[in-house]
Amino acid sequence: MAGFTETRHDVNGIDTAVLTAGEGEPLVYFHGAGTAFGFDQLLPLAGRFRLIVPYHPGFGASADDPSVDSLHDYLLHYLDLFDQLGVDELALAGESLGGCLAAWFAIEQQSRVRRLVLLSPFGLRVREHPATDFFSIPDEEVPAHLVADMSLFAGAPVPPPPEFLADRYREATSFARVAWKSPYDRKLTKWLHRISAPTLLLWGEADRLHPVELAEHWAELIPNAEVRTFPGVGHIPVVETREAVDAIADFVGAGVAA
């Protein structure tokens, strides 16, 4: 399987890194509030689509821009980037913070989003099923909040090297710019009804950040949504089970000529 190609784009002054692989219909994947796992687990999608994984401003290989301090700024940033990439209609997937962003993109850019996949998305506030505030988790407990299968960390150095910790601090800072105020995006409830694309919600049943019960609440608010959950899987399904990656491929690929 071929790997990603990284290209760099000046997006309104922000040096933005974009990973791409494969050809065909554009499938954009918005990552969450951390990039430590990398994205190789998504590469099977490149067999069927033009897979595009941009690093958000302030994450991974993209530059910082402290003035990007709302998800709306992210959304406008990506409108600029997609203009440069020649991406008009697209399939869109997003995990966690990226799921919330993908939802907003589909709310505001209805006609461009053909299919939408939200993986344990950030932001919906349901009183009976509170999210865990990422910022409230002690450092050493973060890994167990991200995945259920701790063997994924086997062989990782303890404690992690300073550079690794600094990368996480930088991404936490970027996340804090948009989410320190609250682990909820209170406007979602009001506007999710505008999503017209067929939508798939993927959720790990052992998600300790965003409880799996939230999936049905998202599905109730989005007009054409279905839910699939994965037993024994944590917050980032694509790193724990190939089934999640295949589910994206099958859902996005439905109706598209191979």
Next chain:
Amino acid sequence: MSAVDDIKLYFFHHHHYIPIPEDHERYRTSMVDYPNSLYDPELGHALYERHLRTITRAADVGFDGICLNEHHSMAYSMSPTVGLMAARYLTATRDIPIMVAGTPINLQYPNRVAEEYALLDVMSGGRMEYAFPLGTGMEYWANEGTVNPATARARFRESLDIVTRAWTEDGPFRYDGDFYTYRYLNVWPKPYQKPRPKCFIVGTGSEETVQLAIDYDMGYSIVFVPIKNQLRAFDRLRALADERGRTIQPDDLVIVVMAYVADTDEEAVREARPHMENFFSWFHRVTPRFLVPPGYVTTAEFLRRVSEAAMAKSTEATWDDMVSIGRIACGSPDTVAETIVSWCEEAGCSRVNVVLENGDMPEWKIAKNIALFADEVIPRIRKRLAGGGKDQRELAAAGVK
């Protein structure tokens, strides 16, 4: 003659919540999430009374001023609203200045800080000095989410701009900032002292805070960080001031000294050491996460800190480490006086915040320490500054750095 011919000694008080719990090892920190179910208001009341006795005692015996500070959600400090504390101590003492060091302005609306501080200055007839802190990382964890550590430094600069303009310019005027909008910025009262009370930035010596002191024509009050960092920050401040045609005066610079006086050096160390050690090991027990919330420092600064082993175990520093890097003056009257004077001369500063109550020190030791400092140390410092002291060669020979 040295550049420093006068030293003002301010009595600095932490307002700790004492004692240390017997099962303190259960807690990774005495701050932010240390449960307030452990707070006993009757004990708190008794401690406020004791702290009042301590501070009025210091004011009575000849200190040049009092310095109070503010922290939130921690056993380290029972002073979450320092303006109120200052009001109490203004009426409990006469004449001497009070340095309020201070409300982290980011945690308040800046016009409210300007009003409150001006109110104290007018009520006291001009006894106030103010030092402005960014606030520790811990304050950001303990306060409302609108106050974002990722924008703390930009907000702090704007808040300082608002406070100083509200004091020194005639209102009403309009202010359109990045964080705050005022249609009628017009604080009543304005300060008693003109153009405004003496002000300082409180900080660890970071480039950003040094720059703020220059930009807003303030002094710099440095917290308990290694001496070499203090000297570097003061040098930077003088260099930046020089570029602007300003001269940093000795009384623009404040150092903090933990001091304990006894008849001999040995007795002083024996009596003070356990309390100074638990000042760091308990009252300043904090996790790295609470020290640096996201965005509170730059990624480069964060990397520098995590790369320094010292940060990971800052509360486990040994006595020798503490004494060798920090301003801890523990000893006979001669030792303490000479140490403080030599530190002032080295730093080019004439303002010292002296901490005589450390950790869980019992009241008898505090009273004894204050009395000896007033009777034996202050006169030696005055005499030395008047030219009656040892010269630098004698000091070097005596091993005083």
